[in-house]
Amino acid sequence: MRTVSMQRNILLFSFLFFPVLLLLMFVLYPLFELIRLSFTDWNGMDAKQVYIGFDNYIKMFTDSSDVWLSLRNNGYYFLFHLIMIPLELAIAVVLDSKIRASKFFKTIVFMPYIINGVAISYMFAFFYSPINGGLNGILEVLGLGSLIQNWLTNESIVNLSLVFVSIWRFSGFHVILFLAGLQAIPQDQFEAAKIDGASSTQNFWYIIVPGVKKVLEVLLFLNVVGALQVFDIPYIMTQGGPGHASSTFTLYTLETAFKFNNFGMASAMGITMLVLIIVLNSVQKRLFNLKGVDEE
Numbered sequence: 001m002r003t004v005s006m007q008r009n010i011l012l013f014s015f016l017f018f019p020v021l022l023l024l025m026f027v028l029y030p031l032f033e034l035i036r037l038s039f040t041d042w043n044g045m046d047a048k049q050v051y052i053g054f055d056n057y058i059k060m061f062t063d064s065s066d067v068w069l070s071l072r073n074n075g076y077y078f079l080f081h082l083i084m085i086p087l088e089l090a091i092a093v094v095l096d097s098k099i100r101a102s103k104f105f106k107t108i109v110f111m112p113y114i115i116n117g118v119a120i121s122y123m124f125a126f127f128y129s130p131i132n133g134g135l136n137g138i139l140e141v142l143g144l145g146s147l148i149q150n151w152l153t154n155e156s157i158v159n160l161s162l163v164f165v166s167i168w169r170f171s172g173f174h175v176i177l178f179l180a181g182l183q184a185i186p187q188d189q190f191e192a193a194k195i196d197g198a199s200s201t202q203n204f205w206y207i208i209v210p211g212v213k214k215v216l217e218v219l220l221f222l223n224v225v226g227a228l229q230v231f232d233i234p235y236i237m238t239q240g241g242p243g244h245a246s247s248t249f250t251l252y253t254l255e256t257a258f259k260f261n262n263f264g265m266a267s268a269m270g271i272t273m274l275v276l277i278i279v280l281n282s283v284q285k286r287l288f289n290l291k292g293v294d295e296e
Contacts, residue, residue, distance in 0.1 A: 038268035043261045056268035066244050067269075070252040073234075076159045077166055077248075078227035085219060088171055092178035093208060106179070113173040121236035124165045128152050128237075152238050155245040162246055165233050170226070174219055181215035182208065217288055224280045228273055249273060 038056055040049040060067055091109070095102055112120070127134045128151040136148045151161040189207050198206070231250040234240055240247030240255070247255075249269070257266035 034267050034270055037264055038271050040264045040267075042263045044257065044263040045261065049264075052264070056265045057272070060265065060268055060272065066247065066252055067249070069244055070247050070249045073159055073246060074227050074230065074249050076163050077230050078223055080163045080167060081170070081223045081227065082220075084167055084171055085174070085216070085223075088174045089178050089208075089212065092175045092182055093204070095175070096179055096182045106176070109172040109175050111172065112169050113176075115169075117169065117232040118236060120165065120169055121233050124168075125152070125237045128161055153242050155242055158238060158242070158246045162233050162237060165237070166226075166230065169233075177215050177219060178212055181212035185211035213288070217284070220284050221281055224284070225277055228277060 037049070039051055039053060041052050041056075042049040095106055095109070099105075130136060130148075130150045130153075133151075135151065139145060139147050149157060152158055185207065189211075190203060193203055193207060229250050230248050231254070234246045234248050235251055238246045240251050244252070250273070253266050253269040253273070256262050256269060
């Protein structure tokens with residue numbers, strides 16, 4: 001028995017050794033190094049790293065209005081994706097019903113998520129082009145020439161233009177997640193509701209919405225993380241412009257590191273983003289738990 005137990009322990013150790021080693025090397029060590037660098041003024045090149053305490057964190061929110069502007073721009077992505085969630089759920093409900101060519105429509109809905117983000121950004125940059133772009137051309141054909149804009153250089157609408165691209169790219173993925181949640185709901189609940197004479201609206205509010213609660217919680221978490229980490233769309237389409245009007249927190253962090261050679265400040269911004277994600281996720285979980293207690 002002792003030999004069998006020892007062999008089992010050796011096997012478990014062998015399986016866990018390399019994953020734990022990779023975790024330490026590529027997750028924990030970089031995290032602690034990032035925290036250490038956030039308390040220095042390192043420029044990314046000099047061997048000397050001067051410890052400056054919390055100066056980077058203080059300057060981040062007091063000396064730079066661009067940080068607040070970037071966070072506000074991140075808020076656009078979070079807010080509009082949040083508004084889209086009920087529509088995504090409604091689309092999932094329709095696709096989950098017995099409609100013709102439902103598999104085809106599911107594939108079409110999911111296709112934008114499969115396409116590379118860089119390709120999508122370049123495609124929409126051409127679509128928004130004021131010279132030969134498709135959007136202005138469509139508006140002109142429809143007789144809506146008064147709505148023609150420079151979609152990516154107008155500070156008042158550039159973020160809305162970019163958010164639309166993000167919604168187009170990720171909404172299909174959210175619909176597929178909702179479809180997975182809908183298929184996990186026991187059919188006997190719908191049959192019992194039908195016997196009781198429940199309407200479609202009542203089925204939606206009292207069976208479907210509670211049934212996809214876990215999916216909704218995952219989507220809200222992905223929304224928070226995605227909104228704070230959005231980078232490729234504004235970087236490729238506008239480079240954060242005009243000025244810093246469409247810059248996001250991640251984009252501004254990378255500019256701070258590689259354009260202004262302030263790796264200490266960029267590290268502090270990276271830690272701040274991590275803390276924001278943890279805090280917002282904790283608040284979200286608390287709200288869901290409170291709601292669950294009230295329902296009970």
